[in-house]
Amino acid sequence: xxxLLTIADLGRDGLEAILALSERNDLGRPLAxxxxxLVFQKPSARTRNSMEMAVVQLGGHPVYIQKxxxxxxxxxxxxxxxxxxxxFHEVVAARVMDHRxxxxxxxxxxxxxxxxLSDRSHPLQALADLLTAKQLLxxxxxxxIAYVGDANNVCHSLAEACSLxxxxxxxxxxxxxxxxxxxEGVRQVADPAExxxxxxxxxxxxxxxxxxxxxxxxxxxxxxxxxxxxxxMAKGRDAWFLHCLPARRGEEVTDDVMESAKSAVWRxxxxxxxxxxxxxxxxxxxRP
Numbered sequence: 001x002x003x004l005l006t007i008a009d010l011g012r013d014g015l016e017a018i019l020a021l022s023e024r025n026d027l028g029r030p031l032a033x034x035x036x037x038l039v040f041q042k043p044s045a046r047t048r049n050s051m052e053m054a055v056v057q058l059g060g061h062p063v064y065i066q067k068x069x070x071x072x073x074x075x076x077x078x079x080x081x082x083x084x085x086x087x088f089h090e091v092v093a094a095r096v097m098d099h100r101x102x103x104x105x106x107x108x109x110x111x112x113x114x115x116x117l118s119d120r121s122h123p124l125q126a127l128a129d130l131l132t133a134k135q136l137l138x139x140x141x142x143x144x145i146a147y148v149g150d151a152n153n154v155c156h157s158l159a160e161a162c163s164l165x166x167x168x169x170x171x172x173x174x175x176x177x178x179x180x181x182x183x184e185g186v187r188q189v190a191d192p193a194e195x196x197x198x199x200x201x202x203x204x205x206x207x208x209x210x211x212x213x214x215x216x217x218x219x220x221x222x223x224x225x226x227x228x229x230x231x232x233m234a235k236g237r238d239a240w241f242l243h244c245l246p247a248r249r250g251e252e253v254t255d256d257v258m259e260s261a262k263s264a265v266w267r268x269x270x271x272x273x274x275x276x277x278x279x280x281x282x283x284x285x286x287r288p
Contacts, residue, residue, distance in 0.1 A: 001110075001111070001112045001283060001284060001285060002014075002112055002282070002283050003106045003112050003113045003114070003283070004112070004113075004114050004115060004123055004279055004282075004283055005099075005102050005103065005106060005113065005115045005118075005121065005123070006115065006120070006121045006123055006157070006160065007121070007123045007126050007127075007157045007160040007161045007164065008160045008164070010123075010164070011164065012164045012165065014282065015127075015130075015161060015164050015165065016165070017282055017287055017288055018127055018275065018278045018279050018282045019127065019130060019131055019134065019275075019278070020278075020288035021277075021278035021281050021282055021286055021287075021288055022127065022131050022271070022274045022275040022277065022278030022279075023131070023274070023278075024278075024288075027057075027058060027277065027278075027281045027286060028058075028059075029058060029059025029060075030058055030059065030281060030284045030285075030286065031055060031058040031059045031060025031061075031090060031091075031280070031284070032059035032060070033059075033060075034059075034060050034061070034089070034090040035060060035061045035062070035063055035088055035089040035090065036051075036055045036060050036061070036062050036063070036089055036090060036091045036092075036093060036280070037063055037065060037085040037088070037089040037091070037092045037093065037094075038051055038052070038062055038063060038064050038065060038093050038094075038095075038116070039065045039067075039070060039072065039081070039085070039092070039093065039094040039095065039096075040064065040065065040066060040067060040094075040095045040116075041067045041072060041094070041095060041096045041097050042095050042096075042097065042117065044095060044116075044117070045246075046245060046269055046272050047095060047116050047117065047124065047272070048064060049273070050124075050272035050273040050276045051093060051116065051124075051276050052064070053273050053276075054273055054274075054276035054277035054280055055280065057273075057277050058277060058280055058281060058284075060090070063088075063089070065085075070084075072094075072096065072101060073098075073101060077104075078101040078102075078104040078105050078108070079104055079105065079107075079108035081105065082104075082105035082106075082108045082109045082113070083108055083109055086109040086110070086111045089111065090111060090112075090284070091111060091112050091113075091114060091280060091283065091284075092105060092109065092111055092112070092113050092114070093113070093114040093115075093116050094113070094114075094115070094116060095116035095117045095118075096115075096117070096118050096119075097118075097119060098118065098119060099115075099118035099119055099120035099121060101118075102115050102118055112283040112284070114279065114280070114283065117153065118153065119153060120153055120156065121153055121156060121157050121160075122153045122154045122156075122157045122244075123157050123279075124272065124275060124276055124279065125154050125157060125158075125244050125272070126154070126157035126158045126160070126161040127161070127275035127278070127279060128268055128269075128271040128272045128274075128275045129158055129161070129203065129242060129244070129268065130158075130161050130162075130165070130167075131271045131274065131275050132242060132264055132267055132268040132271050133145065133167075133201050133240075133242075135267070135271075136201070136240050136264055136267075137200060137201075137240075140165060140167055142200070143167045143168075143200060143201060144167075144168050144170075144198055144199045144200055144201070144237070145158070145162060145167060145168070145169045145170070145199060145200075145201040145202075145203060146169075146170045146171075146172065146192075146195040146196045146199035146201065146202050146203065146236065146239075147159075147169065147170070147171045147172070147195070147203045147204070148171075148172045148173070148192045148195060148196065148202065148203070148204045148226050148228055148232070148252075149172075149173060149204045149205055149206075149207060149223060149226050149228075149252055150173060150177055150205060150206075150207055150209070150219070150223065151171055151173055151177055151178045151179050151188075152205060152209055154205050154244050155171060155205065156179065158203070159171070159179070159183050159186045160183065162183075162185060162186060163183040163184050163185050163186055166185060167185065168185055168187075169185065169186045169187075170186075170187050170188075170189060170194070170195035170196075170199065171186065171187070171188045171189070171195065172188075172189050172190065172191060172192040172194065172195035172196070172226060173188070173190075173223070173226060174190070174222045174223060174225075174226070175190065176222075177222065177223075192225070192226050192228075192232060193232065193235050196232055196233070196235045196236050196239070197235050197236070198236065198237050199236045199237060199239055200236060200237045200238065200239050200240065201239060201240050201242060202228060202232070202233055202236055202239045202240070202241050202242070203241075203242040203243070204226075204228045204242075204243055204252045204253055205243065205244050205252065206246070206247070206248050206251070206252055207219045207220060207222075207223040207226075207248075207251060207252050208220070208248075220251065223251075223252070226252070227251065227252060227253065227254065228241065228252065228253045228254070228257055229253075229254050229257065230254065230256055230257055230260070233257060233260075233262070238262075239262065240262050240263075240264050241253075241257055241258075241260065241262055241263045241264065241265065242264060242265060242268050243258070243265045243268070244268070245265060245268075245269060247265070
């Protein structure tokens with residue numbers, strides 16, 4: 001059994017294995033008669049629904065746990081929460097504010113721990129992103145991805161995944177909102193048109209994430225030149241549009257891009273379920 005806290009933890013072999021498993025519907029019922037704890041410090045529509053259905057499809061029983069029910073780091077330590085949940089569940093999954101809580105949970109128990117989102121990483125989203133790109137392009141060999149906007153946790157996991165698989169990724173954002181570290185095959189530029197030039201996938205996310213309300217106006221001003229419009233999309237190579245959702249139409253993306261024939265955001269959303277199923281199966285020992 002394996003933890004999944006970041007995409008980098010997987011290595012190339014693990015990442016490719018999960019993507020392959022995500023395209024299969026014959027993974028059996030490795031969770032039959034078993035529970036999966038789903039701890040949510042942050043609410044989510046896609047993560048909750050995709051994870052619950054993935055657990056059900058593998059024969060298990062998902063248990064949704066709200067932040068006040070465990071008081072992670074307040075009512076009980078991250079270690080004690082993990083040890084308690086491990087008494088009842090085969091997998092402990094958590095959507096947390098602080099990535100270090102996941103690391104402490106994983107260190108405290110022998111059951112696998114799954115990151116459903118942290119301030120540092122969103123591996124489940126990156127898995128769905130790459131599966132979607134693979135389906136749209138018929139493979140990842142010729143994929144060229146442009147990410148326009150905030151270099152946040154979603155972008156970081158996407159960058160880790162692209163680096164592992166050798167998929168070129170260009171990130172465009174204003175100064176002060178990029179990564180300080182470098183990853184092979186990932187370039188950061190200031191000009192969104194430069195990033196999108198020749199790309200066949202264009203991706204964006206909200207400019208203001210949960211917990212950044214005090215920065216909202218400053219961020220909107222900084223990112224205003226980075227809105228994904230039809231004109232920007234036209235600089236790509238017959239590019240598809242992706243967004244991890246929820247989208248703030250009229251901010252990071254225009255309504256016509258969201259509703260265009262080249263928007264694959266709903267396929268991407270559905271793939272959250274398929275890649276969650278693949279990730280859980282891999283964590284439990286399945287291999288393609």
